[in-house]
Amino acid sequence: MEKLLLLGDEAIAQGALDAGISGVYAYPGTPSTEITEYIQNSKQSKEHTVRSLWSTNEKTAMETAIGMSYAGKRALVCMKHVGLNVAADPFINASITGANGGLVVVSADDPSMHSSQNEQDSRFYGKFAQIPILEPSNQQEAYDMTRYAFEFSEKTGMPVLMRVTTRLAHSRSIVSRTGKPVPQNDLRLPSSPKQYILLPVNARKQYNSLLQKQVLFEQDAVESGYNIFTDGKDKKLGIIACGLAYNYLIENFPGSEIPYPVLKISQYPVPTDMVRKLVDQVEEVLVLEEGYPLVEELLRGLLNEGKKIRGRLDGSLPRAGELNPKIVAKSLGLKVHKGFDIPDVLVDRPPLLCDGCPHTDSFLGLNEVMEDYSSGRVFSDIGCYTLGALPPLVAINTCVDMGASITMAIGAADAGLVPAVAVIGDSTFTHSGITGLLDAVNNNSPITVFILDNSTTAMTGGQHSSAFNRLDDIVRGIGVDPDHIHVIKPLRRLHEENVEVIRKEVEYNGVSVIIARRECVQTLARRMKLKALEKKKAQQVSS
Amino acid sequence: MKKDIIISGVGGQGILTIAATIGTAALFEGLHLKQSEVHGMAQRGGDVQAHLRLSSDPISSDLIPEGEADLVISVEPLESLRFVNMLNTETGWLITSMNPFRNITNYPPLEEVLNAIWKLPRYVTIDADKVAKDQGSVKVANIIVLGAASPFLGLQYANLEKALEKMFSRKGKEMVMLNLKALKAGKDYAEKHT
Numbered sequence: 001m002e003k004l005l006l007l008g009d010e011a012i013a014q015g016a017l018d019a020g021i022s023g024v025y026a027y028p029g030t031p032s033t034e035i036t037e038y039i040q041n042s043k044q045s046k047e048h049t050v051r052s053l054w055s056t057n058e059k060t061a062m063e064t065a066i067g068m069s070y071a072g073k074r075a076l077v078c079m080k081h082v083g084l085n086v087a088a089d090p091f092i093n094a095s096i097t098g099a100n101g102g103l104v105v106v107s108a109d110d111p112s113m114h115s116s117q118n119e120q121d122s123r124f125y126g127k128f129a130q131i132p133i134l135e136p137s138n139q140q141e142a143y144d145m146t147r148y149a150f151e152f153s154e155k156t157g158m159p160v161l162m163r164v165t166t167r168l169a170h171s172r173s174i175v176s177r178t179g180k181p182v183p184q185n186d187l188r189l190p191s192s193p194k195q196y197i198l199l200p201v202n203a204r205k206q207y208n209s210l211l212q213k214q215v216l217f218e219q220d221a222v223e224s225g226y227n228i229f230t231d232g233k234d235k236k237l238g239i240i241a242c243g244l245a246y247n248y249l250i251e252n253f254p255g256s257e258i259p260y261p262v263l264k265i266s267q268y269p270v271p272t273d274m275v276r277k278l279v280d281q282v283e284e285v286l287v288l289e290e291g292y293p294l295v296e297e298l299l300r301g302l303l304n305e306g307k308k309i310r311g312r313l314d315g316s317l318p319r320a321g322e323l324n325p326k327i328v329a330k331s332l333g334l335k336v337h338k339g340f341d342i343p344d345v346l347v348d349r350p351p352l353l354c355d356g357c358p359h360t361d362s363f364l365g366l367n368e369v370m371e372d373y374s375s376g377r378v379f380s381d382i383g384c385y386t387l388g389a390l391p392p393l394v395a396i397n398t399c400v401d402m403g404a405s406i407t408m409a410i411g412a413a414d415a416g417l418v419p420a421v422a423v424i425g426d427s428t429f430t431h432s433g434i435t436g437l438l439d440a441v442n443n444n445s446p447i448t449v450f451i452l453d454n455s456t457t458a459m460t461g462g463q464h465s466s467a468f469n470r471l472d473d474i475v476r477g478i479g480v481d482p483d484h485i486h487v488i489k490p491l492r493r494l495h496e497e498n499v500e501v502i503r504k505e506v507e508y509n510g511v512s513v514i515i516a517r518r519e520c521v522q523t524l525a526r527r528m529k530l531k532a533l534e535k536k537k538a539q540q541v542s543s
Numbered sequence: 544m545k546k547d548i549i550i551s552g553v554g555g556q557g558i559l560t561i562a563a564t565i566g567t568a569a570l571f572e573g574l575h576l577k578q579s580e581v582h583g584m585a586q587r588g589g590d591v592q593a594h595l596r597l598s599s600d601p602i603s604s605d606l607i608p609e610g611e612a613d614l615v616i617s618v619e620p621l622e623s624l625r626f627v628n629m630l631n632t633e634t635g636w637l638i639t640s641m642n643p644f645r646n647i648t649n650y651p652p653l654e655e656v657l658n659a660i661w662k663l664p665r666y667v668t669i670d671a672d673k674v675a676k677d678q679g680s681v682k683v684a685n686i687i688v689l690g691a692a693s694p695f696l697g698l699q700y701a702n703l704e705k706a707l708e709k710m711f712s713r714k715g716k717e718m719v720m721l722n723l724k725a726l727k728a729g730k731d732y733a734e735k736h737t
Contacts, residue, residue: 005566005570005576007580114581138603167579167605167606168605170579170580170581171577171578171579171580171594171605172566172576172577172578172579172580173575173576173577173578173602173605174570174575174576244605246603247603247604247605248603248604248606250603250604251603251604251608255600324604324606324608324609325604325606325607325608325609326608326609329608336608336609336610337608337609337610337611337631338609338610338628338632339609339610339611339612339627339628339629339630339631339632339635340627340628340630340632340663341627341628342624342625342627342628343624343627343659343662345624345651345655345656345659346621346624346625346651346659347621347647347649347650347651348590348647349553349588349589349590349621349622349646349647350589350647351554351587351588351589352587352588352589352646353587353588354587354588384587387587392648459587
């Protein structure tokens with residue numbers, strides 16, 4: 001059995017490859033990016049021509065995967081938690097159509113918001129869609145469960161959601177490739193011709209079928225072996241530990257058995273009988289879960305009149321942020337260790353734009369122009385350039401969600417904040433900015449859209465941008481007046497002339513677009529390094 | 544055998560190379576391993592850390608519990624202080640480069656930073672940039688620090704060498720030799736100064 005040292009993300013990717021996927025569909029987003037990157041770089045994927053190019057956004061990714069599942073083949077969809085908001089429409093409706101070929105959706109949550117604007121818990125989406133959810137607690141489970149998820153999806157004819165969090169996604173451990181890789185499915189259309197036509201008359205039937213399958217889902221959550229009850233002698237306390245939280249529990253009892261009965265939950269819907277078995281025999285229950293208190297709320301109910309339920313809601317654990325071994329130890333009343341005190345001399349080191357970053361020059365130009373106006377007019381978006389909010393640049397006033405820069409600028413201008421400026425990256429623009437720009441054109445909004453085109457999806461590590469080589473055509477095609485479309489090169493030596501372009505267009509009473517185009521210094525450096533290496537290799541061959 | 548190691552520095556300073564080298568050496572010894580990394584936004588010139596856990600028994604948590612780390616290995620002195628709360632106060636060692644990475648305007652006076660480190664009961668501070676330069680390239684400063692940490696890892700030194708060979712063989716013989724020299728120079732320094 002082959003053993004590999006894999007990130008949680010990579011274990012999912014390897015599991016999906018071994019489950020015989022025909023395609024992965026995704027938009028980059030921390031902490032999910034490495035799933036798709038692993039498949040893109042994998043030899044196995046190339047040999048079996050697994051389709052793995054980046055999608056334009058999470059919604060297109062989800063829909064494309066639904067199409068592949070419709071055609072009978074196995075498809076994986078990956079995104080970060082907030083990406084699931086973008087894909088929510090097809091995601092929820094995929095539970096009504098059901099799946100034909102195995103369809104597995106991975107959502108990587110980011111509790112504590114290491115690289116995100118919120119810490120929403122994707123398990124609620126799974127519950128909302130009423131589909132099975134798997135939540136691995138370690139890298140091996142991530143691999144095994146991914147393979148299982150595809151089988152389960154085809155067995156039940158339903159999409160399956162897999163939820164991971166940052167610490168598993170970005171932690172490496174040994175993974176055994178259990179069982180032989182499965183070949184890809186043949187082309188096979190759904191047996192029911194109306195299944196994917198969600199006209200009300202069909203949708204009602206489909207929805208009923210989803211409701212009927214709930215029993216099956218719960219039964220599998222008892223029988224699959226991923227939810228495990230372990231008895232303990234001390235009945236004062238019973239513990240329910242979900243996903244990754246289970247590890248932190250085990251960590252606190254090194255080399256010894258846990259004295260309390262424990263229910264490990266890694267598959268949802270929550271199996272009622274297993275929970276009852278635990279709750280019936282203990283005095284009180286402690287719920288450990290990474291993310292929102294989903295299981296805890298279920299157990300407490302609105303009136304909370306049953307046994308004492310402890311967790312994030314009663315203060316046994318912090319209400320927000322990720323768990324760790326110490327937090328769990330405290331909730332168990334165990335002694336916690338303390339390291340040395342952090343000396344006062346320590347200061348924060350926030351992330352910042354790289355030396356030579358084109359965004360810095362773009363912001364310096366914009367800042368100079370915006371000095372002529374009252375503050376609070378620059379609406380921005382999600383990407384490296386969001387760091388423009390921090391000193392010394394302090395150039396932007398908002399960052400809400402992918403694409404919101406343009407649409408918020410329209411709304412603010414409608415309210416009378418004229419001029420308003422939108423700052424958005426190339427990849428974010430094609431992800432969710434195009435429709436907003438169309439609104440602006442139809443509305444003839446007095447806004448300037450500053451597209452910072454570094455020709456890559458930089459923040460997540462330099463993935464291919466769907467906007468690459470297409471930006472100018474898209475902007476023209478949407479109907480922006482060609483006299484008010486400019487391409488500038490953000491360089492220190494061109495500062496004065498760039499400022500003039502920006503000033504003129506910010507003053508213009510209509511939609512204008514300025515594309516500031518210069519390659520990301522990180523991807524440029526990587527490209528140059530590769531080039532030098534290839535040159536060296538060629539020289540060695542010729543000599 | 545059980546070693547819990549925090550590796551810290553600033554994004555781009557090569558802390559993942561240190562983690563990967565130790566990890567590879569640990570695998571040669573048949574140990575269990577968990578290594579958590581920072582990706583995404585924090586990489587951009589901010590502070591970065593990796594939790595590396597080695598053990599002859601299975602490991603459950605991906606994160607090291609506070610106050611239980613055996614080692615903090617840092618390629619930057621200020622960053623080494625960020626994690627002293629993770630160190631075991633009875634046994635923990637702090638191994639760090641003395642060379643500041645000043646990409647913030649309020650970087651404290653270096654002397655104050657070093658004095659805070661020197662107050663700890665167990666530490667190795669090394670002018671990694673200088674030692675690296677002496678070996679031929681300032682780029683191997685991270686491997687110098689790894690070398691300085693090598694006596695405390697509980698791993699066979701030969702396995703660290705083997706790990707470096709494996710990791711750098713793709714980049715040619717010269718790179719392998721340079722890294723091996725750097726590892727040795729760091730080790731010699733630590734042995735002389737503890």
